[in-house]
Amino acid sequence: xxxxxxxEALKGGEFLVKETNxxxxxxxxxxxxxxxxxxxTCRDFLEQEVYPRLDEIDSQKDPNLMPSLMDKxxxxxxxxxxxxxxxxxxxxxxxxxxxxxxxxxxxxxFAVALSAHTGIGTLPIMYYGNEEQKAKYLPKLATGEWKAxxxxxxxxxxxxxxxxxxxxxxxxxxxxxxxxGQKMWITNGGFADIFIVFAKIEDDKNLTAFIVEKDxxxxxxxxxxxxxxxxxxxxxxxxxxxxxxxxxxxxSDRQNGFKIAVNIxxxxxxxxxxxxxxxxxxxxxxAVNYAKERKQFGTSIANFGAIKHKLAEMxxxxxxxxxxxxxxxxNIDDAYDAMVAGGMSDAEAKLKSVEQFAIECxxxxxxxxxxxxxxxxxxxxxxxxxxxxxxxxxxxAYRDARINRIFEGTNEIxxxxxxxxxxxxxxKGELDLMKPAMAxxxxxxxxxxxxxxxxxxxxxxxxxxxxxxxxxxxxIAGAAAQKFMQKLKDEQEVLMNLADMLIExxxxxxxxxxxxxxxxxxxxxxxxxxxxxxxxxxxxAVNIARQAGEEAIFAFAxxxxxxxxxxxxxxxxxVEPTNxxxxxxxxxxxxxxxxxxxx
Amino acid sequence: MNILVCITHVPDTTSRISFTDNNTKxxxxxxxxxxxxxxxxxxxxxxxxxxxxxxxxxxxxxxxADTEPTIRKALAIGADKAxxxxxxxxxxxxxxxxxxxxxxxxxxxxxxxxxxxxxxNGGMVHGMVGELLNLPAFSPVMxxxxxxxxxxxxxxxxxxxxxxxxxLPFIAGCQEPIAEWKIPNMRxxxxxxxxxxxxxxxxxxxxxxxxxxxxxxxxxxDVKMISKDNVEExxxxxxxxxxxx
Numbered sequence: 001x002x003x004x005x006x007x008e009a010l011k012g013g014e015f016l017v018k019e020t021n022x023x024x025x026x027x028x029x030x031x032x033x034x035x036x037x038x039x040x041t042c043r044d045f046l047e048q049e050v051y052p053r054l055d056e057i058d059s060q061k062d063p064n065l066m067p068s069l070m071d072k073x074x075x076x077x078x079x080x081x082x083x084x085x086x087x088x089x090x091x092x093x094x095x096x097x098x099x100x101x102x103x104x105x106x107x108x109x110f111a112v113a114l115s116a117h118t119g120i121g122t123l124p125i126m127y128y129g130n131e132e133q134k135a136k137y138l139p140k141l142a143t144g145e146w147k148a149x150x151x152x153x154x155x156x157x158x159x160x161x162x163x164x165x166x167x168x169x170x171x172x173x174x175x176x177x178x179x180x181g182q183k184m185w186i187t188n189g190g191f192a193d194i195f196i197v198f199a200k201i202e203d204d205k206n207l208t209a210f211i212v213e214k215d216x217x218x219x220x221x222x223x224x225x226x227x228x229x230x231x232x233x234x235x236x237x238x239x240x241x242x243x244x245x246x247x248x249x250x251x252s253d254r255q256n257g258f259k260i261a262v263n264i265x266x267x268x269x270x271x272x273x274x275x276x277x278x279x280x281x282x283x284x285x286x287a288v289n290y291a292k293e294r295k296q297f298g299t300s301i302a303n304f305g306a307i308k309h310k311l312a313e314m315x316x317x318x319x320x321x322x323x324x325x326x327x328x329x330x331n332i333d334d335a336y337d338a339m340v341a342g343g344m345s346d347a348e349a350k351l352k353s354v355e356q357f358a359i360e361c362x363x364x365x366x367x368x369x370x371x372x373x374x375x376x377x378x379x380x381x382x383x384x385x386x387x388x389x390x391x392x393x394x395x396x397a398y399r400d401a402r403i404n405r406i407f408e409g410t411n412e413i414x415x416x417x418x419x420x421x422x423x424x425x426x427x428k429g430e431l432d433l434m435k436p437a438m439a440x441x442x443x444x445x446x447x448x449x450x451x452x453x454x455x456x457x458x459x460x461x462x463x464x465x466x467x468x469x470x471x472x473x474x475x476i477a478g479a480a481a482q483k484f485m486q487k488l489k490d491e492q493e494v495l496m497n498l499a500d501m502l503i504e505x506x507x508x509x510x511x512x513x514x515x516x517x518x519x520x521x522x523x524x525x526x527x528x529x530x531x532x533x534x535x536x537x538x539x540x541a542v543n544i545a546r547q548a549g550e551e552a553i554f555a556f557a558x559x560x561x562x563x564x565x566x567x568x569x570x571x572x573x574x575v576e577p578t579n580x581x582x583x584x585x586x587x588x589x590x591x592x593x594x595x596x597x598x599x
Numbered sequence: 600m601n602i603l604v605c606i607t608h609v610p611d612t613t614s615r616i617s618f619t620d621n622n623t624k625x626x627x628x629x630x631x632x633x634x635x636x637x638x639x640x641x642x643x644x645x646x647x648x649x650x651x652x653x654x655x656x657x658x659x660x661x662x663x664a665d666t667e668p669t670i671r672k673a674l675a676i677g678a679d680k681a682x683x684x685x686x687x688x689x690x691x692x693x694x695x696x697x698x699x700x701x702x703x704x705x706x707x708x709x710x711x712x713x714x715x716x717x718x719x720n721g722g723m724v725h726g727m728v729g730e731l732l733n734l735p736a737f738s739p740v741m742x743x744x745x746x747x748x749x750x751x752x753x754x755x756x757x758x759x760x761x762x763x764x765x766x767l768p769f770i771a772g773c774q775e776p777i778a779e780w781k782i783p784n785m786r787x788x789x790x791x792x793x794x795x796x797x798x799x800x801x802x803x804x805x806x807x808x809x810x811x812x813x814x815x816x817x818x819x820x821d822v823k824m825i826s827k828d829n830v831e832e833x834x835x836x837x838x839x840x841x842x843x844x
Contacts (some may be wrong), residue, residue: 033668037675037788044782077785090785594615598629 009334012357013422015506016470017436019463022516026095026330028322029518035096038081042103045076050110054396057109057232060224066113066234067147067191074144078104079118083126084346088139094336094353095329098274102325105275106282108400109232115275116187116233117141119268121148124196124209127347128252128260133211137194149192151183151212151238152261159413162207162258166199166240170247177201177210177250179218179243185407189221189236197240198257207257211249218243229399266354268408270332270361273325273368276404280318280375283397284597287311287382292592294384301382305581308588310378315591316533316540316584317371319599324367324510328360359421362414363503369404369411376401415499416492422502423481423488437478440471444568458519462512462538465575466505469545472572473501476552479565483556497552504541511537529590530599532583539580546573600654600745602645603705605698605712605724606673607635607688608666612717622812625718632669636780637713639676641771643778644743645711646677652745655679657705661688661697667796675783675791686801690808691719695727700802702732707768709750714739714772725772735765738772 010018031039049072050057057065073079082097083089092100105111122141125133140146157164166181179199186195195212212219222237252260288311291302301307332353339349354361376398380387387394405411425431455461477498484491515530524531549569557565591597610616611631619626634642645656658673660666661684670681684697702710715722722738729736742753745767752763752771783791825833837844 033671034788034792037668037672037783037791038785040672041782041784041788048780048782075784076782081785090789594629595613 009338010331011430012331013359013425013431015360015509016422016473016502017431017433019467020509020513022513022520025327025510025513025517027514027517028326029521031099035099038092038096039099039103041076042078042100045073045078046104046107046110050107054108054232058396060232060234063190066110066232069110070113070117070144070147073114074142078114079122079144080142082118083122083138083142087126087134087142089142094332094350095326098271098325098329101271101274102278105278108279108396109230111275111279112230112233112403113188115268115271116150117144117148119271120150120264121188121192121194121196123264123267124150124251124260125211127263127351128209128256129211132248133251137211141194146193147188147191148194148196149186149188149238150264151186151195151197153185154182155184159410161198161261164198164200164207166197168199168201168208168210168245170201171244175247177245177247179210179212179240179245181240183238183240185225186221186236186238188234189238190224190234195219195238196251197245198261199240201254204255206255207261208254209251209257209260210245211251212240212243212245213249216243216245227403229396229402231399263351263355265408266358266361269365269414270325270328270354270357272404272408273321273361273364274329276368276372276401277318277322277325279397279401280314280321280372281597283372283375283379283394284311284314284318284591285595286393286397287314287379288591288595288597290386291382292595294386302588302592305585307382308585308592309581310382311591312533312536312584312587314375314378315587315597315599316536317374318597319530319533320507320511320537321364321367321371322599323514324360324507325364327510327513328357328364331360332357359418359425360506362409362418362421363499363506365408366411366414366418366499367503367507369401372401372404412492412496415503416489416495418499418502419477419495420489422477433474433478436470437474440475440478440568443471444475444564444571448571458524459512459516459534461576462534465538465542466509466512468572468574469501469505469508469542472545472549472569473498473505475565475568475572476501476549479561480552480556491556494552494555497548497555500548501545504544508537508541529587532587533599535578535583536580536587539575539578542573542575549573600648600652600708601706602648602654602656603659603702603707603710604638604642604645604656604673604678605659605710606638606642606669607713607716607718608632608660608662608669609635609716609718612636616815618813618815622814623810625813632666634669634673635713635716635718637715637717637772637774639713639780640775640777641711641713641773642673642676642678643781644773645709646781647778648709648743648745649677649679654708657682657707659684659698659701661686661694661801663687664798670796671791672783674794674796675787676781677787678794680794681796683796683798684801685798689806691721691723692727693804693806693808695724695731696804697801698724698728699731700804701799702728708748709745709767710734710770711743711773712770714774722772725770729770732770734769736770736772737763737765739774740771741774741777743771743773743777 010020049069077090080089081092081100085091104114125137141148152161154164168177168179170177181199193214197210197212198207201208218241220239225235291307292300294301335353335356336349339352380394380398383392383394386392426433480494481488511534515534519527553562553565611633614630617626649656656678658678658681660670670683674681682701688694712725725736725738737752740752740754744751748767750765754761
């Protein structure tokens with residue numbers, strides 16, 4: 001395989017219109033020794049400190065348990081991995097922090113406390129704090145001496161975050177702000193020392209962010225919320241009653257809060273995707289193990305095709321998600337390096353690099369949380385009756401998974417954002433959608449390609465199918481944008497359909513590229529299972545895209561236009577038959593032999 | 600105090616064990632390697648002793664280059680430097696000879712290792728090293744306190760516990776609860792690469808063992824549950840079916 005010396009740096013969202021060279025992506029098989037050791041430390045920590053106490057954590061009987069676990073994680077340095085070394089952290093790159101998010105993501109309620117502290121709790125100060133703020137807060141957050149929470153959501157302001165009613169009024173001497181308002185669903189609220197609070201100053205249109213210490217006073221809270229899952233995660237309503245905050249604790253500029261919230265959420269989203277992968281792998285390990293142990297009709301149920309189907313499908317979706325997640329993570333690291341080399345400050349480059357890939361972040365949030373939901377659902381099913389028992393691990397996994405489709409922006413909001421961001425970038429000229437969309441239009445007028453040319457190179461057929469899926473997406477997105485113009489945002493159903501197509505394109509492409517690169521390293525024979533997973537995922541992606549595309553076309557096209565587009569969709573979602581049953585059996589057999597998810 | 604901790608590089612306990620080359624070689628593909636769990640206890644105690652009394656912890660492994668990630672993990676846990684004897688650890692006696700040679704060239708007050716490895720579980724190296732160097736060797740040491748040049752230890756013996764006092768230096772094969780395993784922290788991990796890892800060639804030593812073949816233990820059979828009130832049935836089955844009585 002030809003090695004490419006210079007990576008061609010794709011910008012965020014460009015995957016839709018450009019091809020990526022397999023050599024240019026990072027694959028999880030390339031983690032270095034240090035990264036693997038960090039991952040092992042996280043795993044050992046969970047096994048030693050968290051897994052033996054899952055029931056105790058979820059019972060919330062001991063309010064000190066979660067903070068004491070956080071302290072222990074802090075002693076290991078796990079709370080300061082992303083914090084720069086000058087502020088007492090370890091300055092890990094983005095993809096390493098993603099790996100940590102993945103492994104700790106299997107930690108149920110603890111995972112939520114950890115990610116809220118290190119993510120939305122710490123990052124606003126790290127990225128938007130001035131030097132004094134960073135010096136004051138980051139070292140203590142990095143060790144866990146202070147624990148952080150993030151107060152954005154209010155009873156009447158959830159997805160519509162900028163509509164919050166919490167007020168910050170300047171005192172007459174201008175030295176303080178007095179914050180009043182009510183915040184809801186505040187993770188870590190029960191034990192946090194630091195609250196990142198979003199409020200509107202006077203009659204401002206936009207939010208402003210503040211760093212609020214618990215000791216400032218005027219902070220009260222409700223009891224712990226009773227929740228469906230992540231029951232051990234502290235979730236409170238927090239009330240600010242004349243909470244007096246020094247003016248120097250304003251984070252960034254006045255009215256810049258909404259932007260902070262959005263940018264921090266970008267990071268939270270992709271990390272949530274990574275955490276979902278970790279949780280999914282844990283469930284697969286349990287399910288494979290149980291399927292082998294459980295005997296019915298005189299044999300282990302792992303020998304049944306219906307069970308193999310489930311195991312293989314679980315692993316395949318995780319494999320695709322895994323491939324996409326670290327591909328995007330490395331893109332962010334590469335963009336950061338380029339920006340810093342171009343003279344940008346560390347904090348700004350960190351933000352801008354993630355912002356550059358905000359489309360991928362939203363995609364991965366949706367994909368990761370939905371893969372996890374599928375995996376836990378099938379995990380329960382593999383366990384059968386025991387899956388429904390609170391004494392087996394599937395009960396907790398199933399309940400804990402559900403919140404992931406809701407927080408960090410619901411999956412609906414993220415689907416709409418994905419398309420919205422792509423179209424905005426196209427309008428601004430940052431992403432050339434027009435030329436490829438026109439090319440698709442022209443191709444539709446031409447005589448269809450009957451697949452006469454034979455290309456037997458690796459993944460030639462899969463890549464052709466992928467190119468076609470991109471064309472299908474462009475065809476429908478282009479037509480929808482033309483038809484609805486500015487009103488497309490009101491056609492949420494169509495946006496959902498388009499997002500589904502785009503998400504599958506990204507996941508499929510990532511799985512193909514990862515496998516191609518891996519074959520270059522290990523050879524085709526050693527990657528037989530991965531090749532099977534690519535086939536399985538290809539069919540899934542095409543099926544989803546076909547259905548979503550059809551729904552969108554039915555929704556807005558009629559007559560000749562509709563006929564034309566349906567024909568185009570049919571042409572672009574044509575895929576060679578594969579014996580998926582056999583492919584899934586082989587994937588499942590690999591899992592069963594290894595007794596765990598090993599990819 | 601200078602402490603030498605000898606570590607093994609062994610398959611993770613959850614690894615799937617299989618063989619190649621006509622059942623004469625262990626198949627390492629896809630196998631995760633770890634520091635031997637008993638060695639890990641020894642290392643943890645050594646790091647604690649260093650933290651309490653000062654000094655230096657050196658880790659030693661007899662193995663080829665691919666054991667270095669395992670050695671660096673020991674450095675991440677808190678050892679200060681490492682030595683790798685560049686040789687396949689053929690058998691207990693071969694390894695003991697290599698360790699003895701390293702000890703002769705060093706100035707160690709205490710030599711710790713696990714009570715046994717978890718691959719071949721020989722449990723002989725500590726005794727052999729002691730014999731080769733004419734030093735006392737104790738195993739399995741479950742408690743180890745140092746006061747000046749004297750160590751107080753306890754070890755499990757048949758039907759009881761033995762309390763020992765010994766003058767340094769000596770060799771101890773360790774097991775829990777001598778210390779709690781240490782999870783390497785971020786600082787340790789980040790500094791492991793910067794710590795010295797010296798590679799030395801093996802001394803000429805006798806190799807007494809050659810593997811003719813390996814075989815896996817027979818697969819676990821089905822379990823029959825018998826009611827605790829039905830001793831007669833149990834005896835009957837043990838006689839007639841299991842044929843062990």
